[in-house]
Amino acid sequence: MKILSLNEFEFSRRGQALVGQEMFKVLERARELEREGKEILHLELGNPRLRPPDVIIEETVRILQERDVGYTFSAGVPALRRAIAKHYSQKNDVSLSLEDVVISPANFIINQFLDIVCNRDDRVVFFTPAFPTYWAGASYIGLDVVSVELDKNIQYRLTKKNVDDAIAAKPKAILVNSANNPTGAVYDEEVLLYLAQQCENEKIWLLSDETYGEVVYEKDFFSLMTIKAPHVVVMSSFSKMFSIPGYRIGFAICDPIMVEKLSLSISTQISCLPAFTQYGCEKGLAEIDEYSKSVRRRFQIRTELCARLLESCKVLSCEVPDSGFYVFVDISKTGLKDVDFCQRLLEEKLTAVTPGSSFGPQYTDYIRIAACLDQEHIKQGVDRIKELAESLTSI
């Protein structure tokens, strides 16, 4: 058999759209440097690195030791669906039951939501800067993304004007993300309700990504679960909530018809998720309030430290976030674009951060710092970022 080269075989349009992202190229290069023996400061991934609640690990281990390693329900194990419904019913003063909840990796919910409601070339709106997975999913499916830019001067909070602009674009779906990655902004109840209402009026699907909802420091967090409208899909993840991103367990709360669509999508593509990780998360829910309190406290200290240290640097600027793990930094005065800045930071200062353009093609004047290391290492990392930034402008 003669061996042809692969480029004589055609990929689909989706297959062609799968190309490496800049964010991962940084990570890839960081790993290369590590293999060469260099020590890299990782300020790029939102990997919380806290000790997860012990009950989660213990329960997962217990189920594994019972050898419960068979197939389970595509929609998720009923005990976990019920526990999520109960927790959020109480928290948001709404009546949820098992039928309103589906278990899935959060990234997969984003992608499947887009695939289930949008055809190729359909339009979607992201409020930007926006989480890279939205861009990756839209690019893979072949969607027409309209970016509605949030105003930095009001700390990237969503406004009614932003909502009107989004609706005016006549999209099939809108993605909204409060508490926000990368800006840390938390949106007002009034504006979120206005968004949901306008979407309903115009028959637009709405995905509310509330992954960081449990990591809002001091402000009130408003969840769109509260309104229980059939066109609104609310999603979140245990990855950040319980510091277990490796579990790959998240969930959506939505109309039972959409729960069924998402379950069928899981059944078609993955069959189901492991039962043992789901039972672990179920046990964790009993401790969520206490655990989140410590996560919030820790990340508030870290992101504020990060922002305060950056303040003293004349060529960098950022907002103090209201939530989450991240600080979004304006590097425009350094004269370097994001990818070049990140590359030089990695090569010269052995520090990895995420290029701003991962959050939208127009954000080449920004980088995102993930404050997931301890204070000492964050301080060291920010010092290196400042050193590079200042060296660039002193020439």
Add this chain to the structure above:
Amino acid sequence: MKILSLNEFEFSRRGQALVGQEMFKVLERARELEREGKEILHLELGNPRLRPPDVIIEETVRILQERDVGYTFSAGVPALRRAIAKHYSQKNDVSLSLEDVVISPANFIINQFLDIVCNRDDRVVFFTPAFPTYWAGASYIGLDVVSVELDKNIQYRLTKKNVDDAIAAKPKAILVNSANNPTGAVYDEEVLLYLAQQCENEKIWLLSDETYGEVVYEKDFFSLMTIKAPHVVVMSSFSKMFSIPGYRIGFAICDPIMVEKLSLSISTQISCLPAFTQYGCEKGLAEIDEYSKSVRRRFQIRTELCARLLESCKVLSCEVPDSGFYVFVDISKTGLKDVDFCQRLLEEKLTAVTPGSSFGPQYTDYIRIAACLDQEHIKQGVDRIKELAESLTSI
């Protein structure tokens, strides 16, 4: 906010294509009956229910106890990729390395393979009867499936004539599954090589699903890994190999360019799989030969028992399989179609089996029995199937 009904919002074509399958309706009804307190004999799912190798569980637990629950590589943990490459290099006398291997749930590989190489309306060929996930994936993506029927009179083995028919349909991709689910047929090396060669000549992608490759009883099993051609993607799963379907870990062996596409697809849609389950599988590989031997022996006894018991029934007929967990049974003489037969078997005899049409719309004269219970229960289940079949024709 007035609440609109969900049917005023439009799903995409993919979203609309997500409808419940007959197979799952049987399962759903079986669960309902169980909630009513009835005891159901489960002969529908390929859930091996054997004790998995202890080292797999122990290693998974060890990694969990070390709290290694962060993100890991999209392509899979390098140690597992390397162990798979090593195992199959030795087994198939071929030179594989880490770069030729990507870790993913096996179902996800099937779906992502189809999505990466086919656009909507593109043609694919399945040799039928064929595994339900192929049909579900093709229906979700919107593919034109051409079914090339295998000949029951030669125990559903693949022939050069079948290959010629497949190629003549001018598809974008062909899926081939030896050892086969549901027929248990194992295809000849010569025909498989002919298929790979014809695909190369006509620039057709080929997915070789070798999930049951380690469960071939006595015949020689030929793997398409051996030829290492860029248009051939070979996949398998630890679910059946190690009796751990709940782990959701499988793998593909293919050209590094396809490995990268599949990794990017995982990175886009799921980020990564848990590290702890992957490390467990890595430890399992050291015991795979010994463990598979016992799996093979056990399932050969069970499927032969099943076939032998059916032989004595004049209105049912089946082939004795050469591999796997299943027996594919002709029920045409009962006068009932598959779905009706399965429903009555469930309601009247409390026994669940899979309707033949799950393996292709034309197989309404068949049911599939999964011989995953112990011999006593298989005997009981087959007795009930025979009772129903004979009662139908004695009227």
